[in-house]
Amino acid sequence: MKRVIIIGGGFAGMETSLRLKRLEKKAEILLIHNDDCFTFVPGLYETAAGEQDESNVCILASQLLHQKDILHYRDTVLSIDPKKKRVHTKNIKTIHYDVLIIAIGAQTNYYAVPGAQQYLLDLKTRGDAQQIYEYVSWAISSKKKHQFSICGAGLTGVEFASSLQEHIFSECRQRKKNPKNFSVSLIDAAPSILASLPDKAIKAATAYLKKQGISLLTDKKIRRVTQSRIFCSKESLAYDLGVWCGGLRTHPLIIESSLEYSEKAGERGLPGGGMMVNEFLQSTTHPSIFGAGDCICPKNPALPYVKTAQNAIDQARYIAYNVHALLNGRKLKPYRQMKNKFYCSLGKEMGVFVSGKTVLSGKHIKKKKDKLESTYVDTIKAGKVTSDLYG
């Protein structure tokens, strides 16, 4: 029996395993994931800000997959040997594959800013969100003043800052505390927040954040971080909780394997580096290896692929089809990137929506985003697949 191994149980890995199982009845499908849960990453900023319970972003995946006759090993892949078609893991040691699907996401890019990785918290996993939440809860109950700094004013930084500010206001109201004891700053090297979005979206989000009292420190390139200060451009800012929402870079497992990859920096919603893939989402150096989600980079620069959950989910369709085709000697289907829709939450009630040149903002946007996301979570919980997160 042929064996297909999928590494990583995020959006790309979960969706691929479920889709492939529907198509491919003869091969064994094994998902190796370093967690028992599928994490709904777009909800993490709310968990970190204390606006959402962790159980809403964590779905127990192992049981769900076993019911579907998909093997799930909770393990970490330490290395890939594409020549011998083997992966080496922490617990099981060595496993052979006929086809390998790499869906391990990306690692955080600190752009070599001294001190950033050492002193700032990341916002990528449930553990990160929990750590931030614990600090925020402690800070709100303490009697001192606190300065929260968020480095990176892209989609993640803006969503987190607005949610955090709202949480502070609501906690202060309930506990009869002075909200002026807390400050939230957003720092970015770009001349505006959400620099990759159209002007209209930038204006709507900027007006909202300013009204909420969030300091927007744009055009400020972070040069160095110490335990208590962030040094940017010609000034420095004191902080006690710093969160890095800066960017992405190629996962170390890809860098350490003999796969072709690009080290180009990326960011959520923007193109970036990763394992080089061809039009079929196949490794450019090893045709029995496919890649999906944040961990890939198309070799063809005419296909700039943006790193979003929407694309990771969409690619799963192509990968499942192509792996099935490869195993059965059929023609592979070229990947066409879908038109992405960007929803940016502004606190609990407001939101901005961008799709091409269309920009909308208001309470209805946030409601729609919440509805689409909870529908997606329910679909995954039921072991079903979706073709578009924000369809």
Ligand SMILES: Cc1cc2nc3c(=O)[nH]c(=O)nc-3n(C[C@H](O)[C@H](O)[C@H](O)COP(=O)(O)OP(=O)(O)OC[C@H]3O[C@@H](n4cnc5c(N)ncnc54)[C@H](O)[C@@H]3O)c2cc1C
């Ligand atoms: C705070 C935040 C908010 C976001 N909001 C949105 C949004 O609103 N809309 C949107 O479209 N996108 C959003 N994104 C981006 C989106 O979450 C990513 O694009 C998406 O998670 C990528 O999916 P993936 O499957 O490629 O990787 P991931 O979701 O990162 O999953 C990869 C998985 O592989 C596992 N793994 C890694 N290495 C190994 C290993 N060696 N062995 C075993 N397992 C391994 C990891 O633990 C991880 O669970 C957001 C991102 C963040 C951080």
